[in-house]
Amino acid sequence: MRLHDGATGATPAFGVTPEGERVERHVLDNGRLRACVLTYGAILQRLEVAGGANVVLGLPTLDAYLHRSRYFGAVVGRYANRIARGRFTLDGREYRLAANDGEHSLHGGVRGFDKRVWHVESAGRAELVLSLVSPDGEEGYPGELRARVRYALDGDALRLEYRATTDAPTVVNLTNHSYFDLSGTGDVRGHVVAMEADRFLPVDGGKIPTGGPVPVAGTPFDFTVPTPVGARRGGRYDHCFVLQGRVTVADPAGGRTMEVTTTEPGVQFYTGHMLDGVATPYGPFAGLCLETQRFPDAPNRPAFPSAVLRPGQEHVSVTTYRFGHA
Template structure:
């Protein structure tokens, strides 16, 4: 791997580097700020993710474009949770709720980079006890690995005290390389989804998608229903026909094909496989062209993860990580160009 580019510096003076991974099929630019995927060029040279051009933009004009979000991706209701009898209060940065780790989540941290080859990069950070209200000192890492037309993300984490954890990548994909994604065709191997209230907090148990506008078990255009406005967690269906998820501390579990996206005009497609029990499907309809360089529907997200508000929902797959356990999670993005 070539030496990194100096991308800029944070207001505190921390250097931000840009690493480029290239295996002859995929070319991916990754920033140490937020472990962010800034560019992702597929085999025909098209960049299929939304990215920004400066540190200042990522700190002030980003909607988590390409970043690893944490300590807890997605929302925690009421910006609080109770673990082992102790209540922890978090930053309420999304109305009354906490979103993507709080005011200064992992997307705004500078990660340590360890390149391992032209197509292999490990990024790591340490989140101290009490950061953004979360208990325990957490050591987290994400490895970016290119293999043919596949980008593989491997997440690991350990803690010195019980905590909650939900790491995911927040890339916005646009397989056309521009314009909007309303004409993209999506399928999700999910027979249930999580209905939410006005604050996007789950209202109860997963509900069947069958017979509702939330059914993507059969491929459909993004804008075929609800005007294409989705920001919901889908519960993946396992091989036995039920929806499950392994506990956070027990390892990543088996990867299965979970989601596909196709741009009919260009013929480019994306297949997502993951060890996680769910995915937040967000169509970017809330992007604001005045606040960011991108307007509504400029890209869509497939955030593989535990469920929103799981720390407050014991019936959901566990998001608790304890000392002596290692959180392991894997997601693969496989691209095809016809």
């Protein structure tokens, strides 16, 4: 399913939140790609590639994002993915977070960055910079965090750059939660995925890692060779893979391809199987997510790559999505 909003980009107005905050819609166009980004949630609402095809799942109105979204296209934080039991200890002090996924904290809590209106720092023809201030104690996280995300079009690539600073020790993990469908059919099980990732994180029923990374070899999680999404496990994946390089996705029928590269150590591969078609306009497997990030529950796992950010440091993360044709 594809939602066509009919907007021309002539005005950035998109709506007003229940709290009275104005939401804008900015259109970036470099002649090869066209991206529509909302200030609400720093959401990538549309991404049109060669031929004008939209390859991300989006919603047509602010009200739909307020009530029918599953993080569609949003920048999520302060901590993307899950933190077990909604708590972590930093420098000997325990912090308790908002639990919004059973007993766990997911994507920043009840009102994460996906539900905040971001400030426009600069807007150009092919680049948009948004910023957000998360106050000390928001959703239980320590320190005032100043976050910035830059959307930039460069040829056939969309580049997302995240930066953050803090005035007190904290944890941070920012990513984009776009659902991609290169075919436009509403079913990504035929998409072929290849990952330069020889390990992944097994999880329990709450999607919390059960230990450290294990080899993908000989398991249904081996995407080191191109494999259709639906070839194993019924296409159901919601797991973090340890990256050594790029991820590629291809639609064999239409020939469209996407290559994802990142500075982050992991990528959460989610195939959208939990979309139900009732709470949202999209049904199961309508799109797949490649959420580049630190590992889930890293604040509680000293052996994982650190997600700690301290005063005087800057969190920097860059992810690039490059589109082509096979």
